[in-house]
Amino acid sequence: MSKEELRMHWEDSFDHKYVKLKKWLIDGMTNGQFRFGDRLPSENMLCRKFDLSRQTVRRALDELEKEGAIKKVRGSGTFVNRVFAQPQRTSSVGILSTVLYEYIFPTIMFGAENILTSAGYGIEFGITYNKVENEANFLKRMLEINPMGLIIEGSKTNLPAMNVDLFREIQRKGIPVVFIHNQYAELSDIPCIIMDDVGSAFALTELLIQNGHKKIAGIFKFDDVQGKYRYAGYGKALRAHKIPIVDEHVIWFDSYEWLGKEMNWVFEEIAECTAIVCYNDQVCIKVLAEMKRRGLSVPTDISVVSIDDTNLIANLEVGITSAVHPKEIIGEVAAKTLIKMIEDNTVGNKSYSKVMPVEIVVRQSIANRKKMEKHHE
Amino acid sequence: MSKEELRMHWEDSFDHKYVKLKKWLIDGMTNGQFRFGDRLPSENMLCRKFDLSRQTVRRALDELEKEGAIKKVRGSGTFVNRVFAQPQRTSSVGILSTVLYEYIFPTIMFGAENILTSAGYGIEFGITYNKVENEANFLKRMLEINPMGLIIEGSKTNLPAMNVDLFREIQRKGIPVVFIHNQYAELSDIPCIIMDDVGSAFALTELLIQNGHKKIAGIFKFDDVQGKYRYAGYGKALRAHKIPIVDEHVIWFDSYEWLGKEMNWVFEEIAECTAIVCYNDQVCIKVLAEMKRRGLSVPTDISVVSIDDTNLIANLEVGITSAVHPKEIIGEVAAKTLIKMIEDNTVGNKSYSKVMPVEIVVRQSIANRKKMEKHHE
Missing domain, CATH: 3.40.50.2300 (Response regulator)
Incomplete structure (x- = not known):
């Protein structure tokens, strides 16, 4: 369409010119010509392109801005400010x-x-x-x-x-x-x-502390951000009860290693701990297997808590106190x-x-060391 | 000192009352009574304490605020805004x-x-x-x-x-x-x-890419934030050259593991790589030892770059191209x-x-694969 034809087209129809310009812009934004964040042609360009007065162009842009479809940024231009459905999209x-x-x-x-x-x-x-x-x-x-x-x-x-x-x-x-x-x-x-990864690990660690545990190991995954947050919750609970963080009691593994990590080495590192916070149930069953190998029992020898509450740990003889993953x-x-x-x-x-929200299922995997200590007195 | 005595003391001396209040407040801030961030007594309290008019108290506080020593926060009170030397501090x-x-x-x-x-x-x-x-x-x-x-x-x-x-x-x-x-x-x-950890790893990785390397391994430490940044620089260089990140080519270790990490396992993982970016020289000498054990040479078989540029790698037969740590x-x-x-x-x-700023020392540890490939043609 030549400029002359365009002009005639715009003058012919019943709509106001500014309404036609609005429609043209909306068409462009819905058919993908102007996408979210794109800069629209300047006022000058629109005036020239359609041979319209600046007043008409402004009116169209002002209305589109009021409707939230575009945004004027002083000194930069006018930008598409809404995501319009793409007609060619699959469902x-x-x-x-x-x-x-x-x-x-x-x-x-x-x-x-x-x-x-x-x-x-x-x-x-x-x-x-x-x-x-x-x-x-x-x-x-x-x-x-x-x-x-x-x-x-x-x-x-x-x-x-x-x-x-x-x-x-x-x-x-x-x-x-x-x-x-x-x-x-x-x-x-x-x-x-x-x-709530921080909150879940915090609640489990606090439960251990309330039961008299002070030397509490944590096994966390470092390449997923959940590991960072669960460690943060574990540390937050220890700090809240003025129990020092002991670096050797914190074990890290990554996506590749966790199957290969030597549980034997882990248990040497955390030998003095009376409880273990497991990153998830996959870690937990490895911990339980190593405990069995060593003839240690839950919770008499070591208390164990875990996160996710899956069927991996559901059918154990001693139920594991867990933070629930709302799968x-x-x-x-x-x-x-x-x-x-x-x-x-x-x-x-x-x-x-x-x-x-945090949800803890309390089962039998935490020993009450306060009672145990009294018993020994 | 009773309120009466205080009042007399304040009225006796030559200074204006507001100057005396200022001095009293500054004394408190330098002797540690009011510390950085502490809330000062309210205007009302100061009026009552020293039997001063609100105008006098305001004048003292206004001047201290202008001098930057305190800060009024609407609705919260007045706070000490400067750190005053603690006289009892050691040198x-x-x-x-x-x-x-x-x-x-x-x-x-x-x-x-x-x-x-x-x-x-x-x-x-x-x-x-x-x-x-x-x-x-x-x-x-x-x-x-x-x-x-x-x-x-x-x-x-x-x-x-x-x-x-x-x-x-x-x-x-x-x-x-x-x-x-x-x-x-x-x-x-x-x-x-x-x-500049990001910049250093970026520059080294880019140097490898410019020499025709595409399968580049990286060995990084995850618990120190430098490891995160050096990995970010490594990834940034690959992305800049549209080379996909291959997860298996990225090896992570932590403060405890790096001495124990099985270099044999690492080399199985990165078998297809033609170059290795080392987190630091401590990693680099382990990589070089494993290469020697396997009968591989630098740079003919594998190119190696490292970060820190210490004397650990200074006296090697083949100098290692390194990013300098400005120790x-x-x-x-x-x-x-x-x-x-x-x-x-x-x-x-x-x-x-x-x-x-980034500083790279180029030595002989990078093979030019572009030349090598031409040679094979």
Whole structure:
């Protein structure tokens, strides 16, 4: 269309010129020509392009700004300020997790899947095995298929994030993302559904202290940020009761090592401890196996607490006092939050985040050392 | 002194009443009665205590506020806003480091000691062996002897800080602190003198990439924050050249493990790599020993780069291309910064921090794979 034709077109129809300009801009924002965060053509350019008066252009932009669709930034220009639905988008949601068929993950996925399929979404699954390389590949695939939203369990979230650019590109395309379990420090604006890792470890450690334990070991995973938070909760409880942190009593493992970590070495290090806080049930069953090998029993010789409360530890003779991971609920809440963000037409912000409350199941794995000491007197 | 006596005393002397109140407040702030951050008695209390008019009290407080000694916070009260010299303070400076007589530390200490003793300060040394428990004990000792300032190398700075309360107590006593090498995330307001860890690892990794390397392993320490930053620099260089991060090529160790880490296992993991970025020279000599055991040579079989540039790697047959740790200079700059803070009568802020520029020494440990590939064609 030549400038002359355009002009005639604009003058012909019944709408006011500024309404037509508004429609043209909204069309551009919904068909992907102008995306969230893009700079719009300047007032001058719009005046020239459509042969409109500055007053008409201003009126269109002012109304769009009042409606929240665009934002004027003094000295910089006018920017698209809302994510408009992309018509070519699939109706799928992408879910990326460490594993799918092991440990707590089937239950979490069941929770998310239920909600999403009821709402009519298809699901694209991805598995990282906690590798940033696999995360990168999944995100690239998602950028191609353009899903309605993503639920992501981060990989090695306690290390500097290596895929920040990919996440930002996904946001620029207007695709909302919800993290579950953990989050990269560099992406702290993205909503996150987590259990209270600090609070859970704090509550378990405090329970041990209340039962007279002072030499308490902790075994934590360092490359996932949950490990950092659970250690923080453990340390917070010790400090609250003026019990010094003993570095040798804190054992760290990472995604590769935890299967190979020599439990024999661990028990030599923490020989003087009367209790152990386990990062999760996978660590807990290794601790219990080593105790059995050494002829030690729970809780008479060593008290043991754990986090996640899975069926790995459910059927033991001596029940393990645990902090509950709200598995299915986390999946459901993540799915509902994502659907809300899709409906709100936003890539979201921290206000969509949720922290699940601490829940401790007390069983028989903590010995009361106060009673034991009295007994010995 | 009774209220009547006080009143007479105040009326007798030649000074204006508000000047006397100012002097009384300044006395309290210098003798430790009112410390930095403490709330002063309210206007009402001061009026009643010395039987002064509100106008007189306001004038004294207004002048002190103009002079920067106190700060009024609407709705909260008036607070001491300056650190006044504590007359009972020793003329010592405390220095806490991981070790004293090994690796880079004697040189750093030499730099700091020179500056501090020339300026007339005594030095109280402490060693942590990178244990937070030892750090806590040192800080408690410092709270008793009340030094002029502290130079601290943090312990396990990549983990949640366990001694935040002790550091804050030290600041409340008006004792300035300078960190060297690293810093806890929770204490990021405290000045810090560091080398450019991100930049150093970035430069070394980029050098390898420019020489045609694509499969580059990295061995990093996870409990010190330098490990996080050096990994970030390594990852940044790979991303800048669109080389994917391969999780198996990144090896992590911690303060306890690094001596025990099975180098044999490490080399199985990174078998396909043509180059290795070493966290520091202590790691580098272990890598070189394992290469020797396997009959591999530098750089023909594997290129090796390292960080710190100590005499551990200085006298090797094949010189190792390294990022320089500005050892003595870091010590000197830390000491000078601390002296400046003492003179400025401040516990400091981020503006006293310094990052040393990147310095790479190129030796013979990087093979040019581009040439090698051409040769094979």
